Amino acid sequence: MKVKESNKSINIISSIKTSVASAQLTQKPYDVGLILSTKETVASAVFTKNKIKAAPVLYDMELLKSNTDIRAVVVNSGNANACNSNGFEAIESITNNLSKKLNIDKRQIFVASTGIIGEDLPYEKINSSLDTLINSLGEHSGEFAKSIMTTDTYPKEYALECSFFGTTFGIGGVAKGAGMIHPNMGTMLGFITTDINISKDMLDRALQHAVNHSFNRISVDGDTSTNDTVFIMSTKEAKNDEITDDSEIYRFFEDNLTHLCTHLAKMIVKDGEGATKLAEVIVVGAESPNDANNIARSVANSLLVKTAIFGQDPNWGRIVDAIGYADANIHPDKLKVYIGDFPVFERGKKSNTKKGLLDEYMKNSEIKILIDIGIGTSSYNMWFSDISYDYVKINAEYHT
């Protein structure tokens, strides 16, 4: 079993092509992107849990119920196609046009949007860009990653070449995030390609597992959005027997997909609006998985913890406070909290760690907080960013 990083991103699968164009929805050089598979695929996706969903999310959820051989993915930034009056009309028009031009069924097209909410999507502009998209298909994953960015400051791509006892397969992904990133996926898009030979059911399972352990464990500001989507498509070209159950190779694929998603998720946190540090909170010894989850979320979403990390202050009091108001069982006398390797709180009291050591540790760009609840065996972890002046600036100055 071998795994190697690749710089080919979603073009790691040679029968999957990418392209970008400008539909003049934004000031960016590109604001629409296309992924096209020249081969049959099996596809899966995980969507936002927000009860108010954008038109593309509602459309795709229906689409994947009846069709999983997705050949094309068209994505725009600048307009979320959410809470407006022409959401489905826009999707109908774009998928009709694109299917004719590509000579595929319109139900083989997956759609995604990100950007401002509540404005009608000027879909004729997107239609006008389709020829450019189709004519420029090739290995343009880097531009594709840029075309889907909103307040992101850099594109997010990653790929792995995997080898399992002679069978080789690839997994590549691009993502965008930055604002509104939250455990349950805030304005976050991810597109993953692979060629592993796998059944629809097992692909669903692997993606759900990977998302639960990566994108759903990140927090920038605690909000989730109407548009969040993580999509995966496989051309099934790898030489393995089709994965249909929880086999060794399935585990190997699931692990690597999770690793890829975690890498992308951490890139999103690092690029959180105004973020200066990447923090991780690890909860162990909780009474139940739900308790571990609630405690981790409470700490990762605490504004006071986030601002303390920005201020490089080892303020364990704010951590203990956030643990205390989480919806979970705790016994203050059994609780231990560490910042980095240093104990800061034990048995209801401050630990004896020298403040100088903690102050020095807080200057790191990556900060770890370990919380041992001491009453059970459940654990959970989350990655989160600090909150800086720039977070407020970006979000206060962003105008509708």
Place this chain on the structure above:
Amino acid sequence: MKVKESNKSINIISSIKTSVASAQLTQKPYDVGLILSTKETVASAVFTKNKIKAAPVLYDMELLKSNTDIRAVVVNSGNANACNSNGFEAIESITNNLSKKLNIDKRQIFVASTGIIGEDLPYEKINSSLDTLINSLGEHSGEFAKSIMTTDTYPKEYALECSFFGTTFGIGGVAKGAGMIHPNMGTMLGFITTDINISKDMLDRALQHAVNHSFNRISVDGDTSTNDTVFIMSTKEAKNDEITDDSEIYRFFEDNLTHLCTHLAKMIVKDGEGATKLAEVIVVGAESPNDANNIARSVANSLLVKTAIFGQDPNWGRIVDAIGYADANIHPDKLKVYIGDFPVFERGKKSNTKKGLLDEYMKNSEIKILIDIGIGTSSYNMWFSDISYDYVKINAEYHT
């Protein structure tokens, strides 16, 4: 029935005296305060729901179980007496000394602390200030309100003279808040005095109702603290028959106590760290009280909503988003959202309100958001502050 505002704060009850002193716990002129009743009282309190509670909270909770005739309240700022090694030792020492000097039972002394967590309380400093406190007792509620401040920028006091068919009584209160203010009471202290003749049970009930409708409905940053306490004491000197049930005069008292607490709670939000605006979210038409509560909290705690309000942007998309991820039943097609009197979202779509009108409205110092869920009869409201650059500055630069 008549109600008149008074400027006497907690000294509205003439047998209740106040004083302040410096125990040199802070750089402030005063950092300890004393409230003394020269008459017998009945007392009640509501405490933080945080599972990690400061020593004074644990002490007072026990105290009020067996004794409700509280004569003295001693409060310090600068040190929370929480998560340290000498919390109860400190309280024992202070209450022993104070009880001897005042010639009262030590179990007639209520204690409260606010400030930094995790440091031992230098209680000898407080003991050294007791003579000054006792010798200067008088009408010093204004100084008392200042002595309990931490990051507050102004003292919070309010009082009402009430008259119910010939019976007159007073209610006065002081509070502190500013940082970490949250629905379930973040580092928030409130001290209320009255002289209404009321049983312990009915006083408990009135205080719980008042806190539920005021201090528990405010949010600055979503965190709750280890020390939060709202305390009330009555000298029972008013000429009414003792209130022992849900009578007309009880309702009158409860209403006015709630009004007083709401006034203080809104002062706390307005003085939230770095706050520039006071916002209120009102949820109506929810399926259950719990749903209404969850939706209001989700909006009031949304960083994106808070920063939009700071930026004076009528960003209804962020409001709708926060409604959508609240743990509550909603139907996007029945949902209506108003900013001020202006509809901004109806039946799944943006409303036609002119952006210019909304932009103008957002310049107000008080902002109202009305959310009609449209599927039930339950309602809830919350007051919250915006989040500004200064919030991040104060909380990042505050060092342990």
